[in-house]
Amino acid sequence: MLELKTPREIAAMGVTGAFISGLLDNLTQRAQPGVNLLDLEQRARELIKERGAESCYWDYAPSFGRGPFRNVICLSVNDAVLHGLPHDYVLRDGDLLSLDIAVSIDGWVADSARSVIVGVARDEDKHLIEATERALEAGIAAALGGNRLGDISAAIGAVVTGYGYSVNTEFGGHGLGRTMHEDPHVSNIGRAGRGLKLKPGLTLALEPWIARTTDKIIFDPDGWTLRSADGSRTAHSEHTIAITDGEPLVLTARNQT
Ligand code: MG
Ligand code: MG
Secondary structure, eight states: OOOOOOHHHHHHHHHHHHHHHHHHHHHHHHOOTTOBHHHHHHHHHHHHHHHTOEESSTTOOOTTSSSOOOOSSEEEETTEEESOOOOSOBOOTTOEEEEEEEEEETTEEEEEEEEEEOSSOOHHHHHHHHHHHHHHHHHHHTOOTTSBHHHHHHHHHHHHHHTTOOOOSSSOEEEOSSSSSEEEEEOSSOOTTOSSBOOTTOEEEEOOEEETTBSOEEEOTTSSOEEETTOOOEEEOBEEEEOOSSSOEETTOSOOO
């Protein structure tokens, strides 16, 4: 079922989005060489508890995972791209870290992801992250009332392929609001002018992700973490947005605090 949200409900999702944005600011600043992933998980738990928010990941048990998940954030390093299980790993100079988190406050969910480079960056990693961020911006720009879902997917896919990368179609964006995953699915590639018509009140998580030299992924033996099939590095950018009568609202926009 596809639920359109009222302006008041969208504002409530924006409160959650602003919290997530601040949490990601906090954690990305902490993500320095020598920091353990478990410390980042711990800090995320503290911030969620202090705010009275609820993790959408804790006890998450989808069909593909070795559930239930007992963490509040996904931390994916280098070739890991999605659902990275926080584990005992000390970040090293040059690591590419993706952080993905969804929480709910007063029953309303927001979901956002960022990739950052720990310490000194390689040019090829900067390029990869830039591609996901530009693809996300393009997807948001296409998220206009009257457009179709395929316009968003096509815009994201055009940027990714324009950078010379390929698109995996197994995991993409999604509707969200009262829960973390609602209809519709938002592919990271598609045909403009096709699919669901976008209406004001539709709330979506757009999330382009890329592996540098493959569109195939494999499961880590931990049962959760998805890695690029060829070991190449990966990046992921995600925002929660709302379709309006005018420009889309980016509910997890950076620099809100
Ligand atoms: Mg996410
Ligand atoms: Mg998501």
